Amino acid sequence: MEYNTNRTKLLMPEYGRNIQQLVEYCKTLPTKEERNEMALSIVEFMGQRNTHLRDEENYKHKLWDHLFILADYDLDVDTPYPIVTLEELASKPRKMDYPSFDNDYKFYGKSILQLIELAIKLEDGDEKDALIQVIANNMKKSYNVYNKEHVTDDVIFRHLKELSQNRLDLTGLDSLDKSKIYYASNRNKSNGNNSHNRNINQNNNNKRKNNFQNHKNKRR
Known part of the structure; x- marks a missing residue:
């Protein structure tokens, strides 16, 4: 029985052992054409296994970055995107500027x-x-x-x-x-209510006309 402790370390556990093994096999292929073809298939398979990445911006670029992380940056293939280097990956993000106030308020x-x-x-x-x-x-x-x-x-x-x-x-x-603010707010509400009331009155008038016309037609 083979234990996980005896296997190669999973560099990105969320992709599982199978994809890790596919990447390891891709590294052993003798020609670059074969490696390019298999690397493209692996990236497509990674996208199918992690469909949530499709909701993120530039998800294809992220998949290729993940492929090189899984290969421990030891994979000679052509890529459609510039790959983040190991040094860039290890560097700390720039500290965000915090808004400062030059007063006591x-x-x-x-x-x-x-x-x-x-x-x-x-x-x-x-x-x-x-x-x-x-x-x-x-x-x-x-x-x-x-x-x-x-x-x-x-x-x-x-x-x-x-x-x-x-x-x-x-x-x-x-x-x-505060009168200006309250006046403007109440005026908007009043305009909305007046418009609503006009629509109700118009509908009621139309109903009365229709009822009257139906009554006349029945009498005929």
């Missing part, structure tokens, strides 16, 4: 800073005013959640002015004016 988050930049680029008008109101209201919510205490509007205005480098200034307001 980290609790507002990066999305607030992005919205502030967007508001600065907008021309003066209702759209810009509404966006500034949204930013200020969300800053107030974030402040209350993070600091677990109530914050006054003038503090939010001061922070907004500082974060925007004095380009967005609400310090002249007494309090956050």
Whole structure:
């Protein structure tokens, strides 16, 4: 009886012993033409055994990379893709840059800073005013959640002015004016409800007309 401990190590266990043996046999073929033909068959077989790879981008390229890993990078065949080298495979991925904040208001988050930049680029008008109101209201919510205490509007205005480098200034307001936001929201709901009601009334009128016409036809 042959034990797995006496066999060659499975370099990618998810492909199983059979594919590992096919790759080992491919390495022993005498001509490159034979190895190319068998390597292509092995890659197709690997794709059939791992159908989930087809949902990934460039899955064919990954299969060829896996073939060379199974061969321990000791396989002389022509490949349709550049193969990742053993050194590249062993190298650590580049450390991702973490967003940094140059101020003391980290609790507002990066999305607030992005919205502030967007508001600065907008021309003066209702759209810009509404966006500034949204930013200020969300800053107030974030402040209350993070600091677990109530914050006054003038503090939010001061922070907004500082974060925007004095380009967005609400310090002249007494309090956050939510009327524009609520008005726009309610207006959209009202328009939707009015449209829905018009459709219902139109359907009811059509039903009345059809019923009246049927009644006249029966009398005739």
